[in-house]
Amino acid sequence: xxxxxxxxxxxxxxRLGKLLPYILLxxxxxxxxxxxxxxxxxxxxxxxxxxxxPNALPSQITFSGYTDVFERLNVLxxxxxxxxxAISITLLNTLLSALGAYAIAKIPFPGRDQIFGFxxxxxxIPGVLFLIPTYVLMYNLGWVNHFFALIIPAAVSVYNIFLLxxxxxxxxxxxxxxxxxxxxxxxxxxxxxxxxLMKPALTTVxxxxxxxxxxxxxxxxxxxxxxxLWTVQVxxxxxxxxxxxxxxQEVWALITMITLPLVIFYFIMQDQFVAAFANVKFx
Amino acid sequence: MATRTADISRSTPAPSVPxxxxxxxxxxxxxxxxxxxxxxxxxxxAVFGIYPLVLSFYLTFFNYSFVRPDDxxxxxxxxxxxxxxxPLFWQSTFNILxxxxxxxxxxxxxxxxxALLLKGITQGGRIFRTIYFIPVVTSVIxxxxxxxxLTSATGPIQNVLxxxxxxxxxxFWQSTFxxxxxxIAVINSWKWFxxxxxxxxxxxxxxxxxxxxxxxxxxxxxxxxxRSITIPQLMPQIFFLLVVDFINGxxxxxxxxxxxxxxxxxxxxxxxxxxxxxxQAFDQSNMGYASTxxxxxxxxxxxxxxxxxxxVQRDVE
Numbered sequence: 001x002x003x004x005x006x007x008x009x010x011x012x013x014x015r016l017g018k019l020l021p022y023i024l025l026x027x028x029x030x031x032x033x034x035x036x037x038x039x040x041x042x043x044x045x046x047x048x049x050x051x052x053x054p055n056a057l058p059s060q061i062t063f064s065g066y067t068d069v070f071e072r073l074n075v076l077x078x079x080x081x082x083x084x085x086a087i088s089i090t091l092l093n094t095l096l097s098a099l100g101a102y103a104i105a106k107i108p109f110p111g112r113d114q115i116f117g118f119x120x121x122x123x124x125i126p127g128v129l130f131l132i133p134t135y136v137l138m139y140n141l142g143w144v145n146h147f148f149a150l151i152i153p154a155a156v157s158v159y160n161i162f163l164l165x166x167x168x169x170x171x172x173x174x175x176x177x178x179x180x181x182x183x184x185x186x187x188x189x190x191x192x193x194x195x196x197l198m199k200p201a202l203t204t205v206x207x208x209x210x211x212x213x214x215x216x217x218x219x220x221x222x223x224x225x226x227x228x229l230w231t232v233q234v235x236x237x238x239x240x241x242x243x244x245x246x247x248x249q250e251v252w253a254l255i256t257m258i259t260l261p262l263v264i265f266y267f268i269m270q271d272q273f274v275a276a277f278a279n280v281k282f283x
Numbered sequence: 284m285a286t287r288t289a290d291i292s293r294s295t296p297a298p299s300v301p302x303x304x305x306x307x308x309x310x311x312x313x314x315x316x317x318x319x320x321x322x323x324x325x326x327x328x329a330v331f332g333i334y335p336l337v338l339s340f341y342l343t344f345f346n347y348s349f350v351r352p353d354d355x356x357x358x359x360x361x362x363x364x365x366x367x368x369x370p371l372f373w374q375s376t377f378n379i380l381x382x383x384x385x386x387x388x389x390x391x392x393x394x395x396x397x398a399l400l401l402k403g404i405t406q407g408g409r410i411f412r413t414i415y416f417i418p419v420v421t422s423v424i425x426x427x428x429x430x431x432x433l434t435s436a437t438g439p440i441q442n443v444l445x446x447x448x449x450x451x452x453x454x455f456w457q458s459t460f461x462x463x464x465x466x467i468a469v470i471n472s473w474k475w476f477x478x479x480x481x482x483x484x485x486x487x488x489x490x491x492x493x494x495x496x497x498x499x500x501x502x503x504x505x506x507x508x509x510r511s512i513t514i515p516q517l518m519p520q521i522f523f524l525l526v527v528d529f530i531n532g533x534x535x536x537x538x539x540x541x542x543x544x545x546x547x548x549x550x551x552x553x554x555x556x557x558x559x560x561x562x563q564a565f566d567q568s569n570m571g572y573a574s575t576x577x578x579x580x581x582x583x584x585x586x587x588x589x590x591x592x593x594x595v596q597r598d599v600e
Contacts (some may be wrong), residue, residue: 109317
């Protein structure tokens with residue numbers, strides 16, 4: 001008997017110790033996920049109910065918020081503007097950052113280390129410094145109310161060059177040297193060998209850039225004052241700060257429409273998403 | 284372009300050694316594609332990085348409105364004197380430091396706690412990580428709209444707090460003086476703690492398990508293990524999060540712009556430096572003063588970053 005009792009008393013404690021992390025993690029997951037449930041729930045709830053019992057389940061499911069928002073607000077125009085910006089920035093930035101990363105990682109041109117050191121230093125400069133003078137510059141260029149104001153400065157970024165360079169460091173130089181000895185030019189090596197090899201890292205960078213542009217609010221607010229050029233984020237803010245309470249159902253529908261594509265996108269490509277944020281360190 | 288030539292000339296050996304110079308020229312020619320591939324960044328950074336930076340310093344000495352560019356008036360260091368004496372600027376700085384102190388404590392604490400829990404479990408870690416990371420994809424406007432409804436006087440959170448007796452009655456927190464900054468910090472940490480979690484989790488996995496084993500053999504309990512192994516070993520990640528969160532967080536704009544007027548409410552309870560700068564630039568149309576405020580904020584950020592490098596990085600070996 002004496003030999004049996006210690007495991008008997010230890011087992012429930014062990015089990016609780018094993019269960020406790022799960023209980024905490026599940027509670028955390030509920031807290032994290034709840035706002036999305038709330039958002040979805042209110043987007044299909046009749047408007048009157050949202051105002052009077054915002055926290056209760058809908059008594060009936062209605063999609064009138066989704067249909068009405070298209071009548072009250074030119075959602076298609078907002079989506080079009082956001083997509084034009086996000087797609088052109090993503091394509092340009094991914095390509096130009098990949099070119100830069102290839103140069104920094106694999107072409108030993110004189111001055112390379114100095115340029116890379118300078119690049120890293122620019123990452124530490126707070127963006128607020130550029131805000132006012134860049135606006136003055138854009139204003140004088142005539143780019144206020146022009147997509148160029150958002151696309152051109154975002155056409156290449158140090159952070160993406162940095163991420164891609166890290167990835168390129170894992171590709172052995174010999175592989176590229178062999179191609180070079182075969183007479184391939186750098187541009188040929190880049191197109192035929194480096195770009196295909198970099199695909200996973202390029203996806204990560206593209207996702208990050210797309211999300212950044214889609215979610216960007218400050219840029220469009222500053223440079224796109226013409227309602228015909230508004231993006232979904234600016235449109236949402238203008239729409240929800242209209243008459244309080246009046247269009248609440250449409251606001252929820254619009255929030256859901258703006259967020260859900262990214263959430264679904266995230267679920268499909270979550271490893272690339274997470275990779276873009278994890279494993280970062282100085283040096 | 285200017286930076287490129289400057290950087291190259293720095294690495295150029297003394298001109299009195301022609302063979303070396305010729306050698307360098309040959310290498311530059313041979314690896315010319317390197318310059319061509321990096322040129323887009325250099326061009327764009329020269330125009331949209333370096334030029335604005337120079338312009339920013341220039342503008343601080345003038346009263347300048349971009350809509351009336353001819354009214355450019357030289358004021359010397361007037362904008363700087365005004366900025367240093369401007370109570371609204373200092374209030375906005377206080378607000379953002381108050382907000383960041385809470386935000387950083389929360390994201391680091393939640394991130395570390397979650398990472399430790401995830402490291403400890405054997406199954407389902409991926410599912411939890413997936414869920415904790417979702418809020419990262421929300422935009423700042425969606426975040427504040429959602430957060431605004433959830434925390435409103437009629438929203439579910441206050442509803443529960445009133446029912447539990449923690450709150451006597453619902454609060455319209457936006458119009459109080461002390462509540463906006465902590466509540467925005469809580470909303471923001473909902474969005475961002477997933478990032479801290481994955482970064483710290485990666486750090487936890489890189490700790491050599493032998494460190495724990497040998498310390499356990501010497502009789503260290505789990506709190507001692509945590510304090511003397513986990514935290515010191517995680518310092519590079521913690522330090523990174525601290526520095527990056529501060530640099531980004533001190534420049535908060537969208538969160539307060541979405542919920543308050545451009546002066547941060549009637550008591551300026553939600554005025555942040557960047558919001559104030561925005562108001563100066565686009566409401567008062569004073570680009571010179573706004574530029575000065577930008578430089579002042581950058582100086583504060585630089586000061587805090589230097590302090591962090593001095594006092595925190597000391598612990599990072």
